[in-house]
Amino acid sequence: MAAKTGFAKYIIVITTVSAAIMELLDTTIVNVALNQMAGSLSSTIEDVAWVITSYAIANVIIIPMTGFLGEYFGRKTYYLTSMVLFGVASYFCGASEGLWELVFWRFIQGIGGGALLSTSQAILFDAFDPKDRGVASGLFGMGIVLGPTLGPALGGYILEHYTWSQIFYVNIPICVIATILTIIYIERKEGEGERKSEIQIDYIGIALLVIGIGALQFVLEKGESEDWFQSRMIVTLSIVAAIGILGFIWQETHTEHPVVNLGVFKYKIFAFSTIFTLIAGVGLFTSSFVYPVLVQRVNGFTPYEAGLSLVAPTLAAVILFPIIGKRMAAGAPPIPFMVAGILFFVFFGFYSGTATPDMGRWDFFPMQLCRTVGISLLQLPLINQAVAGLKPKEYPAGIALSNMIRQLGGAFGIALANNFATNRAAQHRSDLMANMSTDNPLFNERLANMTRNMAGLTGDTFNAATMAYKQMEAGVVRQAYYLAYLDTFRLIAVFFVCLLPFVYLLKTKKLTAEEVAEMAKATAESH
Structure with missing residues (x-):
């Protein structure tokens, strides 16, 4: 398919990037609605969490198979089908009256969404000349960062003004418009979908x-x-x-x-890059998970405020994507970008470990800016290095596997953060509770003051001491989780410190402009 120009080119950019943002937005927009869903569906928070889990499982299953499915059905047909599937599933998610009905449709939505993310970049790259595909990669990278960032903010806004069903309904007009634009402006590649009879499943x-x-x-x-x-x-x-x-x-x-070519693991560069991708995924997803939990649980942010506080630093850093893409398209070596990205994450982890419970939304801006700059500097070079040692025909399998491993790294990172923060909170609570002893004069003085205040507020002098003690205990728990989340931020920094010495293992020969263009095209086709 020939590169597009003028109006058609911009329509394809808008269509594909919007589809990718929509899919990624749905991975995080639901997180802030779990409490409202639980109440509406008469379920527990633990059961409602299946709404997130089912979507994630469907995504991670379908991503490594998208190259095969696109080849078998034809890329445009597969893309359109996935778009319609995502839109239909979004409607039934919003219309669900029971938890397990909602979980089922979220799984279907995840199957369609995984294909949207993986195929959109291929279509976007085909709209650009080879020499400009680094810019296309940068534009798509902006969508990858904006989707998860806008999710909590948009979800919080919808919950404040509407109901949780609207979280899913907002996808439908985007799907309808994107489907129409895909039919009109996105062409089929020559021979697309005509080899079905030759492909063995x-x-x-x-x-x-x-x-x-x-x-x-x-x-x-x-x-x-x-x-x-x-x-x-x-x-x-x-x-x-x-x-x-x-x-x-x-x-x-x-x-x-x-169905997935595992032979690419015989290449040393690819094998090392997947380990790198896994560990980087742990740090990336952990950092995006811990921050909203911290500011809501400790700093008192609403879900909307927590999401909104991520938007400004993301928009400030996201402009780096097309710049990095253009530099790499010109043959700039990726290693310096990766090293800089890792160092920004190390600084982010230790800097975030100094946060205080009384910080406001803008106080978090500098540390979150460090995080998004780190993402901008690390993501595109890492994608390119993942296929640097492969043959062109092996690029699709290599990138599909890298994407799957990054998703698994994210799941592992969130699980690790949950477990680590819980254990550290228990340890900090134990340490802090040791000070709540009648042998401690400061504790006795504080308890006496709080008892008097409580008696004055409630008029219940008999139970005032008990209420004051419970209030102090609640403060200890809050402080314990605050310290635990700061420990988790530092753990992120340690992950990236450990990662830094291994960057040299990904070093490859300098690529020519033709090789960069071919790699960019193959990278897109693998998605």
Whole structure:
């Protein structure tokens, strides 16, 4: 398909980037609505969390198969079908009257959404000449950052003015417009979807992928709430995940027509880059998870305020994406960008570890700016390095696997943050409670003052001391979680400090302009 010019080119940019933002926005917009959903659907928060888990499982299953499905059905047909599927599922999510009905439609929405994210970039790249595809990558990168960032802010605004159903209904007009624009402006590639009869489907590989990766994602998403390996279900699904993944690896390395080409792991650069991607995913997703929890639980932000506080630093840093993309398209080496991105994350982690409970929204701006600058500097170079040692025909498989591993790294990072923060909070609470002793004169003085204040406020002198003690205990718990979240930010910094020395393992020869263009095109086609 020839590169587009003028109006058609901008329409394709708007369509594909909007589709990617919409899919990524739906990964975070639901997070702020769990309490309202639980009340409306007469369910517990633990059960409603399945609304998030089902979407994540569907995403991580479908992403590595998008290259195969696009080739089998034809990219435009697959893209349109996924768009319609996402829109229809969004409607039924909003119309759901029961929890498990909603969970089912969220899973369907995740299947359509995974394809939108993976295919949009390929279509976007085809609209640009090879020499400009670095800019296209930068534009798409902006969408990747904006989607998850806008989710909590938009979700919080909708909840303040409407109901949780509107969170899903907002997708429908975007899907309708994007579908119409896709039909009119996005062309089919030559021979697209005409090789269906020649392609053999690896049903066993697909089944093992669904079982293994689906079970692993479930364990990572639900492990903390189920008390990890104290739960028979988590133990069982961990075994299922291990068997499924090992079986999938064996199947894909012994069949002539694998659904995912695992042969790319024979290349040293790719193998090291996937480890790098996994660890980077842990840091990236953990940092975006901990901050909203901290400011809502400790600083008293509403969900809308927490989301809004992320928008300004993201918009300030997101302009770096097209700049980095243009520099890399001109042949600039990726390693310096990656090193700078890691250093920004190290600084972000330790800087965030100095936050205080009385900080306002704008007080968090400098540290969140460090985080988004780190994302901007790290993400695009890492995507390029993931395929730097591969042959052009192997790029699609390499990038699909990298995307899946990044998603799994994110799930692992959130699970790690949950577990680490919970354990650290318990330790800090124990340490702080040790000071709440009658042998401590400061404690006795504080308790006496609070008892008098409580008696004055309530008029209940008999229970004033008990109420004052409970109030102090609640303050201790809040302080314990505050310290635990700061520890988690520092843990993020430690992850990136440990990652930094291994950057040299990803060093490759300098690419020519033609090789950069070919890599950019193949990177897009893998999505």
